[in-house]
Amino acid sequence: MIVVECFNDEFLIKILGFSRPKHEGCKGKVLEKVTKDRNPLVIGIIDEDPDSHQPSSLRDYIQEDSKSSIKLLVSKSDGRRRIVQISPFLEEWILQRARQNKISPSAFDLPNDSHALHSIPNAHKRLNFQKFMKYLVERDAEMAALKEWLHGY
Template identity: 50%
Template sequence: MIVVEGHSDKALVTDMGFPEKQIKIGSGKGKVLESVNKNQATIGIIDEDPYSVQPSDLKKYIEKDSRRTIKLLARKDDDSKRLIQISPRLEDWLYSRARQNQIDPRSFGLPKYPEDLHNILRVDKKENFHRFLNELIKVDDEMGTLKKWISEVI
């Protein structure tokens, strides 16, 4: 199972080719951690959110691997419990990856700034958002790493 914080995260994982039935929305970092801790063969995807209060359970995880803006974390006492941490949050990460690959979100009809994307309710329902994600998935190395880390667990 793949547990994500919200609908936009689910859209990303679905567009990577993982079946919807394997993806659960945890509605926040604490709920994602709770699901990962309770279930076998489960990986969680969370935002770093460096300026937010962090769930205390996060201290039980250590870094196993990392790239520029994503980290693979494993629980200290159970290596099978895995989290992927996106920095600093999904929308900023997507725009950073787009910039890295010379992709302009505006060419997909998306806002110029990640904060504005974050404020669009249910952006996951918009076809242009999926076209943007699919373009990133095709060309970005960190997207490839994210997909690989998920595949290693489920």
């Protein structure tokens, strides 16, 4: 089972080829679901949000792997329970990945600013955002790493 914070996370998981992620709404609820779900084979995706309060349960995880701006964290008590932490937060990460791959969001009629991208209502439902994400996922190494980490969940 894959557990996510928001609709844009959910869309990312679907465009990577995974179906039916569980939408929890916030980092604390994602961590709680990953920690307490009856299904021990569970992975959550959270934003690092370095300027925000961090749930204390995050201390129960250790880093197993990392790429440039994503980390794979594993529960100290049950290695099947995992968290992918995106840094600093999803929309900024997406734009960083686009810059790294020389993909211009403006070519898809999207803003180059992460806060402006985050503020687009229902971005995941917009065709231009969907095309942008599909184009990015097909080209980015970190997206490929994320897909590999999620395989089997």
